[in-house]
Amino acid sequence: MLNEKMQFWGYRRPDGRVGVRNHVLILPTITCATQTAQRVTELVSGTVTFIHQHGCAQVGTDYDQTARTYAGFGMNPNVYGVIVLGLGCETHQAHRIGDEIAKCGKPVETISIQDHGGTLQTIAEVAKIAVRMVQDASMVQRELCDFSELIVGTECGGSDACSGLSANPAVGRTSDMIVEQGGTAILAETTELIGAEHLLAKRAANDQVAKKAYAVIKMMENRSIEMGVDIRTGNPSPGNIEGGLSSLEEKSLGASTKSGTTRLEEVIDYAQQPTKKGLVWMDTPGHDIEQLTGMVAGGAQIVLFTSGRGTPTGSPIAPVIKISTNTPMFDRMNENMDLNAGTIVDGEETVGEVGMRIMDEIKSVSNGKLTKSEILKQHDFGIWRIGPTF
Amino acid sequence: MDEYKTLYLSSKDSVAVALSELPAQADVILKADEYELGITILEPIRFGHKFAVKAIRQGDDIIKYGEVIGAAVTDIPAGAHVHVHNLEGKRGRGDKIAK
Numbered sequence: 001m002l003n004e005k006m007q008f009w010g011y012r013r014p015d016g017r018v019g020v021r022n023h024v025l026i027l028p029t030i031t032c033a034t035q036t037a038q039r040v041t042e043l044v045s046g047t048v049t050f051i052h053q054h055g056c057a058q059v060g061t062d063y064d065q066t067a068r069t070y071a072g073f074g075m076n077p078n079v080y081g082v083i084v085l086g087l088g089c090e091t092h093q094a095h096r097i098g099d100e101i102a103k104c105g106k107p108v109e110t111i112s113i114q115d116h117g118g119t120l121q122t123i124a125e126v127a128k129i130a131v132r133m134v135q136d137a138s139m140v141q142r143e144l145c146d147f148s149e150l151i152v153g154t155e156c157g158g159s160d161a162c163s164g165l166s167a168n169p170a171v172g173r174t175s176d177m178i179v180e181q182g183g184t185a186i187l188a189e190t191t192e193l194i195g196a197e198h199l200l201a202k203r204a205a206n207d208q209v210a211k212k213a214y215a216v217i218k219m220m221e222n223r224s225i226e227m228g229v230d231i232r233t234g235n236p237s238p239g240n241i242e243g244g245l246s247s248l249e250e251k252s253l254g255a256s257t258k259s260g261t262t263r264l265e266e267v268i269d270y271a272q273q274p275t276k277k278g279l280v281w282m283d284t285p286g287h288d289i290e291q292l293t294g295m296v297a298g299g300a301q302i303v304l305f306t307s308g309r310g311t312p313t314g315s316p317i318a319p320v321i322k323i324s325t326n327t328p329m330f331d332r333m334n335e336n337m338d339l340n341a342g343t344i345v346d347g348e349e350t351v352g353e354v355g356m357r358i359m360d361e362i363k364s365v366s367n368g369k370l371t372k373s374e375i376l377k378q379h380d381f382g383i384w385r386i387g388p389t390f
Numbered sequence: 391m392d393e394y395k396t397l398y399l400s401s402k403d404s405v406a407v408a409l410s411e412l413p414a415q416a417d418v419i420l421k422a423d424e425y426e427l428g429i430t431i432l433e434p435i436r437f438g439h440k441f442a443v444k445a446i447r448q449g450d451d452i453i454k455y456g457e458v459i460g461a462a463v464t465d466i467p468a469g470a471h472v473h474v475h476n477l478e479g480k481r482g483r484g485d486k487i488a489k
């Protein structure tokens with residue numbers, strides 16, 4: 001464990017939160033606007049966007065969850081300013097999302113394609129605003145910040161039998177160190193905690209937190225029960241099974257080690273901002289991109305992602321540090337993987353040593369070191385939909 | 391014997407993990423919590439896959455990390471490969487609910 005206080009150079013935002021990146025985000029609130037947004041990012045350097053299929057004909061809690069995800073993404077402190085781009089007639093009205101994001105004080109502009117007479121004029125209008133915003137963003141200076149201001153998301157995807165032995169326990173050590181520094185670590189993927197919930201509930205800060213832990217597990221498990229299917233037909237995945245994992249419970253026991261050993265402070269909803277520091281469990285599915293999007297919308301500036309099978313995954317606005325569970329995959333997919341925890345299985349490093357190495361990488365990446373997924377422009381985005389499209 | 395790498399996480403466990411390719415007839419020594427036992431592997435076990443460290447009866451819980459990871463679908467002899475063909479998950483089993 002660390003005794004010294006760790007710091008990094010970050011971008012202080014008007015709401016007091018700190019970013020490790022300084023993006024201008026073109027945020028399409030509807031699938032119909034994603035292509036236009038994409039064109040602007042090709043024209044204006046310093047801007048990012050993402051492709052998705054949501055934003056219309058959504059109702060109730062499903063509508064709310066999508067709206068919360070868009071707004072949370074825009075509010076993430078890695079984003080300097082946002083141009084919210086709508087079509088005009090969609091259920092998720094761009095101006096409503098824009099107003100929500102503007103509450104955190106950062107620059108926000110809202111544009112609709114129907115109001116601007118079509119694709120080409122909208123591209124020109126958004127690009128003009130983006131040029132100004134990118135130049136303003138470039139003048140923000142980094143300042144020295146404490147690790148206590150970091151929210152670090154954790155996830156595993158493409159797991160193998162090594163995940164629970166090397167990379168996940170190492171991330172658990174890192175999670176403990178982040179909490180020790182006064183920061184926040186998010187544990188996610190409720191599906192992949194089925195079978196390990198009793199171990200987490202024992203670490204709950206109080207009865208209410210323990211009850212919510214059991215409740216979110218029950219809701220997730222009931223989805224498969226109501227469908228009349230064996231959850232193993234979807235999770236563990238064929239690649240997990242090929243790697244030696246035989247059941248969801250086995251996968252879960254390995255996945256839960258990412259949470260380290262500290263007290264579980266709260267269980268929060270998908271894409272919700274943590275209200276407490278320390279270890280927080282966000283209720284998300286096991287789907288890699290959906291949980292990543294949820295944690296980033298919840299304010300995570302950095303995400304640690306362990307993989308046994310390998311993955312290109314990244315976020316448009318948050319660096320994702322990808323950690324290999326085994327050395328052969330780290331060598332084979334080196335262009336996608338940032339760190340190797342396979343050294344634990346090889347007997348060359350301890351779990352604690354790798355946990356420390358991940359902590360050092362968080363510092364470097366927070367200071368500006370680019371991750372592989374950022375360099376390869378891997379801008380994944382996917383919302384956990386909890387209702388049908390109408 | 392030292393050429394084969396394995397991991398036996400807890401003396402409560404009924405399975406251990408191969409950390410190198412194990413051929414049939416390989417003799418491996420397993421140690422956990424100051425408990426030691428020798429096993430002869432019955433069939434090839436791939437890197438990352440599991441083998442039984444003791445005879446497991448059909449219907450018995452299968453234990454790894456000291457916790458339940460599923461149940462045995464058939465009797466499994468010590469040294470046999472334990473995977474989806476003879477281990478079933480007990481959670482999220484909507485297929486087992488009578489309609």
